[in-house]
Amino acid sequence: MGIEKGEGSPWAVAVDLGGTGIKGALVNRQGQLLRYREVPTPAAGFDQVWPRIAGLISELRDDGRELGGNLIAGVGVGVPGALQPDTPDVVSWAPNLKWRDVPLGRRLREQSGLPVYLENDADLAAVGEHWQGAGREFMSFAVVTVGTGVGCGLVLDGRLYRGAAGTAGELGHMILLADGPECSCGRQGCLETLVAAPAVIRLARERHAGPGPWPQEARDVFAAAGRGEPVARAIVREVAGYLGWGFANLLNLLNLEAIIVGGGVGQAGELLLGPVRETVARLALPAAGSLCQIVPAHLGNTAGIIGAAALVLRKRGLML
């Protein structure tokens, strides 16, 4: 399959499929976003989500023509779940979308006529941060995305680590409370059920005492905590505590140089990371905890998109 015809240096169409929103961008070989678009992810299944992704890709190709008709090298898509190495076109499992064995890559290729590459969303966030962001200075680090779910991309000794079946780094499904809340994966008490955006909203709804409207989004809870609202502050402390447990376990296992925190909830910044660092300092083995830097993602919520562009450029031999 050739590179789409046009003038100049090739661009990538990069998509980050999240449980709440689908983000897409046209990205050049320097990792700059030339156009950015975002649409909500429908709550229903693949048949509803599929036209949104296809529509977003076709709009970004129109943007490309409008911006001067550059070559499109391919489409990279970060998915919130697992892909098996022998069927890289198929999303084998995506708990927050309730997908199993969805042939997303094939459908997108047939529809667009372009090369299409899929990868786990957090793995791509790690690739993005390694290329353009906070991961540039480290050899062994994790990018942990805290949003609708909790994802984790691992770069070990300078290389993305996928594991035997491509599912390494499923930190969101590390079980922390045996009788904890039910998880989208079918188990109970996973880290994700205690710290991801739906958990923050659940806690806020359970505990909201004030006269104002109930918080609709996790960011409302963090904003209230930033204003010093006691219930919201207690929720952020609780969430940071669980995240700190998860990070301490991760560090004891892998002795990383850094944990880079991204995703929508991750954007709460120091309000969240300050107490997370305190918990890690208390719980991780000293040699593992003291060395590790816990820092926000430099690329914010666009790390996955930049990683998706890197995936395309690498696969097409346009980047090392």
Ligand code: BGC
């Ligand atoms: C999934 C991960 C994904 C993460 C963030 C988790 O529920 O199991 O594969 O990376 O959510 O989307």
